[in-house]
Amino acid sequence: MPFPAYLLTKSDDVIRAEVTELSERDLPSGDVLIAVEWSVINFKDAMVTQPGNRVARRYPLIPGVELTGSVVESGDPALQPGQRVLVQGSFRCRTISRAAPPPSSAWPGSPRCSHSIGSSVTASASTVALSW
Amino acid sequence: VTGASGGVGSTTVALLAHRGFEVVASTGKKNEHGYLQGLGADRVVGRTFAPDDGRTLGPQLWGGVVDCVGGSALAQALRTTRYGGAVAASGLTGGNELTTTVYPFIVRGVALLGIDTVATPIDERRALWLSMANEFPIDRCEDMVAQEIDLGGLTVALDLVLNGAARGRILVAPHG
Numbered sequence: 001m002p003f004p005a006y007l008l009t010k011s012d013d014v015i016r017a018e019v020t021e022l023s024e025r026d027l028p029s030g031d032v033l034i035a036v037e038w039s040v041i042n043f044k045d046a047m048v049t050q051p052g053n054r055v056a057r058r059y060p061l062i063p064g065v066e067l068t069g070s071v072v073e074s075g076d077p078a079l080q081p082g083q084r085v086l087v088q089g090s091f092r093c094r095t096i097s098r099a100a101p102p103p104s105s106a107w108p109g110s111p112r113c114s115h116s117i118g119s120s121v122t123a124s125a126s127t128v129a130l131s132w
Numbered sequence: 133v134t135g136a137s138g139g140v141g142s143t144t145v146a147l148l149a150h151r152g153f154e155v156v157a158s159t160g161k162k163n164e165h166g167y168l169q170g171l172g173a174d175r176v177v178g179r180t181f182a183p184d185d186g187r188t189l190g191p192q193l194w195g196g197v198v199d200c201v202g203g204s205a206l207a208q209a210l211r212t213t214r215y216g217g218a219v220a221a222s223g224l225t226g227g228n229e230l231t232t233t234v235y236p237f238i239v240r241g242v243a244l245l246g247i248d249t250v251a252t253p254i255d256e257r258r259a260l261w262l263s264m265a266n267e268f269p270i271d272r273c274e275d276m277v278a279q280e281i282d283l284g285g286l287t288v289a290l291d292l293v294l295n296g297a298a299r300g301r302i303l304v305a306p307h308g
Binding site for chain 1: 138224228261283289290291294
């Protein structure tokens with residue numbers, strides 16, 4: 001199924017950004033497919049739009065490292081289709097719209113957090129929690 | 133808390149204030165002082181909160197510092213943390229270089245803690261997320277979401293973030 005994506009491509013030392021349409025075939029293979037509900041952007045996501053950054057290892061790239069959404073397909077019995085999850089970091093394809101992270105980085109979440117709030121707060125909160 | 137108006141900084145201010153700490157927020161944005169006080173900061177200071185007076189070590193001002201900025205903010209934090217305190221470094225908006233001496237470490241026993249979440253083992257992250265989800269003062273959250281955008285708004289929003297002009301978190305709805 002096609003989905004919209006914000007895609008960065010690099011040729012020579014120029015990085016171009018465009019909103020384009022991709023399909024699941026464009027995603028790296030993974031055990032879990034997630035329909036993204038919300039993502040957020042942080043400073044390092046902005047850095048990867050700039051040439052000479054030392055953050056991104058490869059292009060083309062869909063920037064972003066945090067998302068909330070629901071499981072579409074899963075090879076991991078702990079994550080069932082329809083289940084809502086929070087994901088941070090460690091997924092090769094990166095956000096947006098659809099993502100295929102390894103199951104170890106997904107989390108079913110807490111009923112107390114709505115998912116927009118969860119996306120906004122919980123991932124940055126893990127940085128905070130590790131900071132004290 | 134340095135870089136206090138950013139996503140991690142805002143979250144830190146709200147959580148520490150909620151836990152009863154006296155929180156001093158550092159930001160270069162004069163128009164965000166009210167926002168930070170709303171999150172629970174007792175005091176808001178500028179980017180330069182410990183001017184270099186030529187001495188190796190500065191006054192002992194902080195029990196601990198959550199530094200989201202790096203560069204000179206991190207250097208200032210190390211010079212002015214109290215004996216036995218700790219500084220946690222998680223950001224680089226102020227630069228990826230750190231100029232310091234060893235004196236904060238060997239004279240004051242200050243610890244510099246490196247923070248990464250991407251490679252943190254998933255079990256540890258799940259425990260942290262759960263405790264944060266239970267503890268976070270959600271009623272203060274709405275102020276932290278600066279904007280909700282769709283993919284078409286990303287280029288402008290990423291520029292804002294790059295220029296340090298964004299507050300809190302920008303949410304992206306890919307189908308919105």
